[in-house]
Amino acid sequence: MIVPREPQLRRMVAYVGLPVLLMALYDLVVVFGFKVMHWTWLGSPHVPLGLYGSAIGVIVGFRNNSAYGRWWEGRTLWGAVVNNSRSFARQVVSAIRANNPDEVPEVEALQVSLTHHQIAYVHALRQHLRQLPPWEELARILPKDEIEYLKTRNNVPLELQLRMGRMLLEAKDKGWTSHLAWQAMDRNLDDLADAQGGLERIKNTPLPKQYDYFPQLFVQLYCLVLPMGMVQQLGWFTPLGSTLVGFMFLALDKIGRDLEDPFDNSIFDVPMTAICKTIEINLRQLLGETDVPAPEKPIHGVLW
Amino acid sequence: MIVPREPQLRRMVAYVGLPVLLMALYDLVVVFGFKVMHWTWLGSPHVPLGLYGSAIGVIVGFRNNSAYGRWWEGRTLWGAVVNNSRSFARQVVSAIRANNPDEVPEVEALQVSLTHHQIAYVHALRQHLRQLPPWEELARILPKDEIEYLKTRNNVPLELQLRMGRMLLEAKDKGWTSHLAWQAMDRNLDDLADAQGGLERIKNTPLPKQYDYFPQLFVQLYCLVLPMGMVQQLGWFTPLGSTLVGFMFLALDKIGRDLEDPFDNSIFDVPMTAICKTIEINLRQLLGETDVPAPEKPIHGVLW
Amino acid sequence: MIVPREPQLRRMVAYVGLPVLLMALYDLVVVFGFKVMHWTWLGSPHVPLGLYGSAIGVIVGFRNNSAYGRWWEGRTLWGAVVNNSRSFARQVVSAIRANNPDEVPEVEALQVSLTHHQIAYVHALRQHLRQLPPWEELARILPKDEIEYLKTRNNVPLELQLRMGRMLLEAKDKGWTSHLAWQAMDRNLDDLADAQGGLERIKNTPLPKQYDYFPQLFVQLYCLVLPMGMVQQLGWFTPLGSTLVGFMFLALDKIGRDLEDPFDNSIFDVPMTAICKTIEINLRQLLGETDVPAPEKPIHGVLW
Amino acid sequence: MIVPREPQLRRMVAYVGLPVLLMALYDLVVVFGFKVMHWTWLGSPHVPLGLYGSAIGVIVGFRNNSAYGRWWEGRTLWGAVVNNSRSFARQVVSAIRANNPDEVPEVEALQVSLTHHQIAYVHALRQHLRQLPPWEELARILPKDEIEYLKTRNNVPLELQLRMGRMLLEAKDKGWTSHLAWQAMDRNLDDLADAQGGLERIKNTPLPKQYDYFPQLFVQLYCLVLPMGMVQQLGWFTPLGSTLVGFMFLALDKIGRDLEDPFDNSIFDVPMTAICKTIEINLRQLLGETDVPAPEKPIHGVLW
Amino acid sequence: MIVPREPQLRRMVAYVGLPVLLMALYDLVVVFGFKVMHWTWLGSPHVPLGLYGSAIGVIVGFRNNSAYGRWWEGRTLWGAVVNNSRSFARQVVSAIRANNPDEVPEVEALQVSLTHHQIAYVHALRQHLRQLPPWEELARILPKDEIEYLKTRNNVPLELQLRMGRMLLEAKDKGWTSHLAWQAMDRNLDDLADAQGGLERIKNTPLPKQYDYFPQLFVQLYCLVLPMGMVQQLGWFTPLGSTLVGFMFLALDKIGRDLEDPFDNSIFDVPMTAICKTIEINLRQLLGETDVPAPEKPIHGVLW
Known part of the structure; x- marks a missing residue:
């Protein structure tokens, strides 16, 4: 952008x-x-320039409307990713709690792991849309062996979601979260899956070729x-x-x-890298981490 | 497409x-x-071409807007099918669990059967919209006797939904899933029914003839x-x-x-076959199957 | 249509x-x-036909947009009626169950009665919008004394809804359905009421007269x-x-x-009779009935 | 209207x-x-009337679109008030029930009071939007001392909502309604608050002055x-x-x-008085009252 | 405005x-x-002014549509903030209750604190969007030490939300509120987070520069x-x-x-200060406070 x-x-x-x-x-x-x-013979004042113009106005006006509609829908879906990531992390941090002091370290590790997986999810989703490998970013966030496994899957964000779903169920089974809180977090995952589906729809279905x-x-x-x-x-x-x-x-x-095409590695893209950075900063601050990355800066006037 | x-x-x-x-x-x-x-008498420079042009511009511009609106709504409803299929399968795989080791094979068979029914559902829905018989695709996925029964029904996807609903209730009765998880899966089925209703609406109600x-x-x-x-x-x-x-x-x-008409067996259709293939791949991978079909390829530059 | x-x-x-x-x-x-x-004096080439044309283009273009918007909203609301009718019936058939064999006949009668009431509801809603008496259709579906009582009410579909709500509560009180399943069915009734409200809104509030x-x-x-x-x-x-x-x-x-005005007994109406027939067929098949009516056929090229 | x-x-x-x-x-x-x-000097055939016309067409066309958009949004929000009022009253009448015969009169009084408060709410909301005093209408419906108290508040509909919320909680505490039914009614109140907020938004935020x-x-x-x-x-x-x-x-x-401005006491207003009358009739009939007011009639061709 | x-x-x-x-x-x-x-050479009647005009009409018309769309979306999102703030406070005041008389003072303090935090939230959100410091407003509402802590966070509204979420959980743990009421309040917080995300989206993603x-x-x-x-x-x-x-x-x-850009400190802004004042008045009245601020007045014909 x-x-x-x-x-x-x-x-x-x-x-x-x-x-x-x-x-x-x-x-x-x-x-x-x-x-x-x-x-x-090269020119005639009677060439019907106005008639051409009205046909072109119709199609060019229509194209601008629908192209901007696609761009803004893409941006709005990323907004849904931001909102649900925050709500999910807020729930993870506040509604998963140990039943007794012994479990505290384990619970805190789970909270950190869930939140980090969510951060990994947004980075993976961005690279998935840009059709670039996500491994460099993910190496900062996830353990090595998990990355090795992820390399064998063809929809990395979907796989990360499945893992988070399993962790949540485990937490519920251990009694660390109530049924209703589990339901709220699970719905956040569903909403994230919906946003991902919408983003893939825009990516995979261009404006009809005509x-x-x-x-x-x-x-x-x-x-x-x-x-x-x-x-x-x-x-x-x-x-x-x-x-x-x-x-x-x-x-x-x-x-x-x-x-x-708002996810096409062009300077007109929705600024996905900046959005993902913002999510990472918000989520790490929610965890109480102090070593957070700096917000993405524009490069030569373009925010990626 | x-x-x-x-x-x-x-x-x-x-x-x-x-x-x-x-x-x-x-x-x-x-x-x-x-x-x-x-x-x-064949020609006169005073024929009011501009006046015709403005009337035509109004109706042609309007028609393009509403035709594209229908096409994109159709695509978005298929996007909802993708999202809900994935969420449904994610829930089936993670939230249906055996109460004791004896039940494990039975539960796993149920998970496979539910997911396969969902795959069958999307293929059946696509053929239903294209008004083609779905039996060839379904034969790959469902047992023979079930297909024989389905041949007696006039809305095959609806019947498949009813069966999945019954399997879920059975799972709940046997205690394999919690009330809330059952509710979440049942709502996914409802959302799929809504998307199906929307797709049938676009199929059955063309743009007014005028x-x-x-x-x-x-x-x-x-x-x-x-x-x-x-x-x-x-x-x-x-x-x-x-x-x-x-x-x-x-x-x-x-x-x-x-x-x-986005579901009309023309090269301008929403690429339903490719979408169904993608769902099938995602769902089979969620089940851990390795023998997944390849993604649909364009044929002579057209993705079906 | x-x-x-x-x-x-x-x-x-x-x-x-x-x-x-x-x-x-x-x-x-x-x-x-x-x-x-x-x-x-009857003619002058300087009459500003183009200027008139631009004013007319603005208002005629606007009117076409909003008229089609109303028509499609009406059709979409009927789509919501279709979806919710099916979901409601699916729930009734699968989630209401007897606690012991003695109750089976009573429960089955309730399932049939609820589904038939839903069929009656859609027919009554259609005639309510067309401002025609629904009694002929309802006589096919509901018992005579109920029809006599309904004739005393001024919003027949609303009254039918109230009855279904009461039957559901009874079923819940008798333990034939779980709290969550009751909630899902009750929400379906709410969604139907919303769709009905929307249809009445379009019927009762025409495009501003100007x-x-x-x-x-x-x-x-x-x-x-x-x-x-x-x-x-x-x-x-x-x-x-x-x-x-x-x-x-x-x-x-x-x-x-x-x-x-999409519910105006004109040949351009949303094809409500055909939609209601489709719902009736789907719901009777869900009940396992075999004596279902044939789908509505176009009469002289018009589907009502 | x-x-x-x-x-x-x-x-x-x-x-x-x-x-x-x-x-x-x-x-x-x-x-x-x-x-x-x-x-x-008063006239010249070269005055660029067409160029003016195109600029005016752009802004007048835009204004008509957004003005009608506001009007129809206002009407749709009133439609939401209609739907939620009906659903709320349906729930009140069917899902609040006495635990034993002694409580029946008290419960029936509560049902009547809640439904009458809802009727009062819609009348108060209408007058609030028209910036007129609601007291004459309310005197027909609510007891005198309550009206005296309401006169001290600056957002009367909001206060009425708060009261209904409290009555519902009391009913739940006394065991007259289940948790889930309470939740459904409470959500109706929330949806009414959302519709009210939307109506106030349209009232208080005119189209930008330019x-x-x-x-x-x-x-x-x-x-x-x-x-x-x-x-x-x-x-x-x-x-x-x-x-x-x-x-x-x-x-x-x-x-x-x-x-x-669809709530401006002009003949082009959304017909709020007629809508409120319809709600009152529907709700009183749900209560079984027979002494219901007649529907609002147009006065000199205008429905208020 | x-x-x-x-x-x-x-x-x-x-x-x-x-x-x-x-x-x-x-x-x-x-x-x-x-x-x-x-x-x-300075002039020629053949300069194609009409052709320029049609190109300009297309882009200027499009820009007006999308700019107004952004402005109205911003206003609508603030409307959602209003609605959810009121619903949240209504729930806090009516659904959080002491289990025994001893707890009454503590519970009332919690109700006041939660409502005041919500008031602080909307003021902080407004200043966050205007990129101005919120401390002056917050000093009126929150205790000093909390403000000192908030000064260390980079997204103040998000932090306030997190705190409210924690207070709610505490109230639930102490048995002051039921699971379902907690769920309703928590969903209000989620909806507020969604509205905040939407507002930040409009603020941070201007119309594409072109x-x-x-x-x-x-x-x-x-x-x-x-x-x-x-x-x-x-x-x-x-x-x-x-x-x-x-x-x-x-x-x-x-x-x-x-x-x-509807949040840009210009006279054309959405009137956020007035909206926040209205919320503050509504919420303080719900608490029964009598010392409420006066509604925001326009300054030189501009409402901020």
Whole structure:
């Protein structure tokens, strides 16, 4: 995610710079052909630019709406991961308690292990969505042998959930937590599974291919036709009209394309690394740990 | 579902190729009539193309929004099937336990049977929506006599649900699961029934017929009138204007039509077979099975 | 609901036929006046047709969105009725059980009675929304004296719910069902009450009158002005432009109007009779009954 | 709420009559100045009416969407009040029961009191939203001394809820209701509190002032400029173009303004009095009372 | 939040005054150059103003929708804070009770402490979102030593929640509240955590930077080109056309920008201080306190 309130001009030039440059060159070629070479067939003021524009407006507007809808749904589902991680840890820390002093160390170890597993879960989920290996992050958090075992599974976050579910049941069986508190924690795990399912849905089901292909095709065709419809009347000022209109539609198309896949290792991603760090900090503080990592900082104006 | 990041040109040509070709031919006929045969009544620059365009924009834009809304709702409901299948299996595997060693084989058989029934359920639901027989898939998973019985029912997934509900009650009666865990699993079954109801709703209630008929009719009438409004001013370049505008609106209309029925055995379907395979893999791994099927692969760039 | 995939031309002609015919006649009168009688004040190419069109586009587009939103919400609420009816019956059949063999006949009678009451409930709810008497349907399902009593109440479905609630409490008091199972069934009744409330809300609160009146008024005024703005330039071809544009907007207005009240005994209704039949079939099969009614068939292409 | 299916012409004339009349007069003044006084600077066919129109279309379309969204959300929240009131009363009547015959009168008194308090609650909530005193209505329902006490509180519905919560706890303590039934009723009270909070949110947080001010300002400026852009070409027919376009945008603006505050004692309000009457009738019939009030009737075509 | 029903002209002039003034000056410069200096290259009636307009309409319309969506979601989440705070306090006051007279003072102290902590929570949450120190407000409500401890934590509201969770568990352990009542209160805390997570999501994830940058850039470019496209035809009346159209789009852009960050210490913020005050008044009255603060008043027409 690009961080706001920073100088942006350079980034925005880079954003649609190349296609706009190509467009300007093409516009100049058309003007040159028309004005210098007198290829009058190159242009006609009757090209129905407005009619093209209304069709493109419909599809580009629709694409922006649905792409942003996907992006914000992805962000909201990560928000659900944040909320449920916190609630789960709050319950673990406060509602699992030893029945007698002898059990205290064992119970505390369980609380730490459950909370650390939850931290591992969010990191694993993030890497799962980015289709990157999670092992480096997990090595900081989980014991070695567990990681070795996890390497044999194909959905690591799901496996971590299963383990937490088993630990909870054990705690209930030993009487360290009441039935109702167990139910509340188990529902948190369910809600996390729902959020994970939603995130995988967005990852695995892109916007239907047609909504990706046609806006781009329409905009490119439009850019080809634009100078033809203007050159006779605007002459050498054609690029002012044509490149500017083309730039606007190219930008509209690109904005939608960049947002439609929010977990794609691009600078427009939902900032998952920062979110996972925040969860880790909150959960470690709940455990009373003091050695917590620093919040994720933007790198060159981009928060990952 | 068409898989992204593949060469698409050929598919996209096929997508609206024929109607666009017909449109181009018709445009040429109009130009021929006007320019060669001098049928001047064939065209007038005063045909109100812009006014048609605004009416068509309203209905085509609306149709795209609601068709995509239906498609994405269908996908989201399948996401709920994924989530609840996983949660259900997680509970079955971890919260149903024998009271004494003697019962262990029986309990394990129940866990396997419940999970396999859930796998059968998702396959049956998919075929139910596609209005195809599910028996080939189910034969891989369920015993023969059960399949024979199921063949006598008209809503197979519903019947499978009823059976799972009965198995759960038995497990509770035998003391293999607590009241609260039973409640959680039963609620998962309820949520699955809700998702199934939603999927059947989308399948059985198409977009109101008028929203299907009029966009197509409007676009076709528009295509008929387009060259008439352009031929006097654009002459032999008429197809450039008319066919291009027509192509855009024909594509907009077709995109909406293709998405509005997401369970229709077309290449634009929600990829239900792949989703069911994923559920099967996840659930078999939860059971500890190692002989799991491979994930569904796209066939000629289409994931079913 | 009009059934898709049937010949529709005749229906669609009937759909907006009369107003379009009137419009065409009016257009001809204007042309006749202008061309034959030389009433030149009848037309001017400067009538701002585009400006009218943009105002009409805003309100007609909005109306279509909200009318379809109401229609789909109505359908979704009926979907909730389907889901909760099935879940309720599944619970009744599986979670109400006799404590000893003596009670079996009594318990089975209760199960049948509860399920039949639920079937009666959905039929009564449908007729309540259509403001028709439900007695004919109910006579098939409920005992005579109960129907006599129901005739004294003004919200029949609500009264049926109250009765089911009482039967459930009795079953719980007699120990035929656990507290948690009772809670699940009671929540199903609550969810049904919520769906009923939502359906009554849509029935009793139409789209604000202004959104009904002004789109129609705007479109009619537009149709009056259309030929005036075209007659000078299009001459005898005026109807081609004017009637076609008018037809599009008349159709857009009519589509919205037809959908905005989805329980209105019109051919555009949500197909409530078919939905209720489906529920009846599902519930009777759950009871193991074999004498189930056939699914509702479309009549002249309309499913009620 | 204006009742549909009544003669509406007079009301609709009154609706935007005055501003349209002023607009027509202003248009005539402009034409008079241009044609009779020859103030040619008064008009130019090059005034960019279409460009204004597109900006106004954006903001007026947005305002209509969000105003209707607020209105329908308000109606839906009242629907939640209806549903929860019914469910609450159904539970009170069926799930609170005496342990022995001696307690029957006391229990019945409690059932009546709880249900009457719920009726009082909805009336108080309505008047709270309309910022009117509720005492006249409440005097019909609650004992005098309770009303005297309520007069000292600043959020009457909230206080009534607190009382019902206390009565429920008492009933539970006396063993008249099970823990689970108590939980269900208590959750109904919570859901009512949520609906109340939502209604207060809509009441206390109007649409941001800018969305109220600018559409009106834009439309008024547009009306000023409209005849200037048409007078040269339309001459004495200017009002036909200008007043008609102005009328459409004035109506669009007014419709949005009227709906954006749905609890404002205007004829466009959500019909809260009628809804509260319906709740009262339903609840009194559940209690078995026969002396129920008649449903609210529209007064001069308006349902309050 | 700007309070409605107050004189607004001055504020609205201030709202977009400066950019509109600059725009008018620039327009005059263009006219001066064209008419007086005869720099005819400065203007051409063929500049495609309508095409720019349609691209800008798409992005500005989209931005207004999503900015208002964020603002209203923020308001709705605060509504959830209001509802859950009230429900939580209602439960605390009515469902926590002493087992014997000796415990009464202790229980009452706990009720007061829990309710005061909830009041402190909402104030701390507000300041957390505004990134301001909460200590001044909290000093009114919490004991000094607790505040000292809170100063060492980086998410103060989360810490306050944890404390309330612990107090509730203690109350349950001492038998002052039933399991089910504890569960209800604990779920309220969970719902508050969810609302907090949603508020932090809106605060920390602005609208993607592109949607912020490009609308502004497009509108500014449009304003530069507007007088060029009008000067030849409108002459000295150019500012009437150009400045007015520019004003409309500048206002549309600014409205969206102001709403997109609803917790930003601007006059367009969701009125969080007033909401927190309302909660404090409601909760203190529930406790029976009479010394409650006055509701927040608007300051110079702005409610904070």
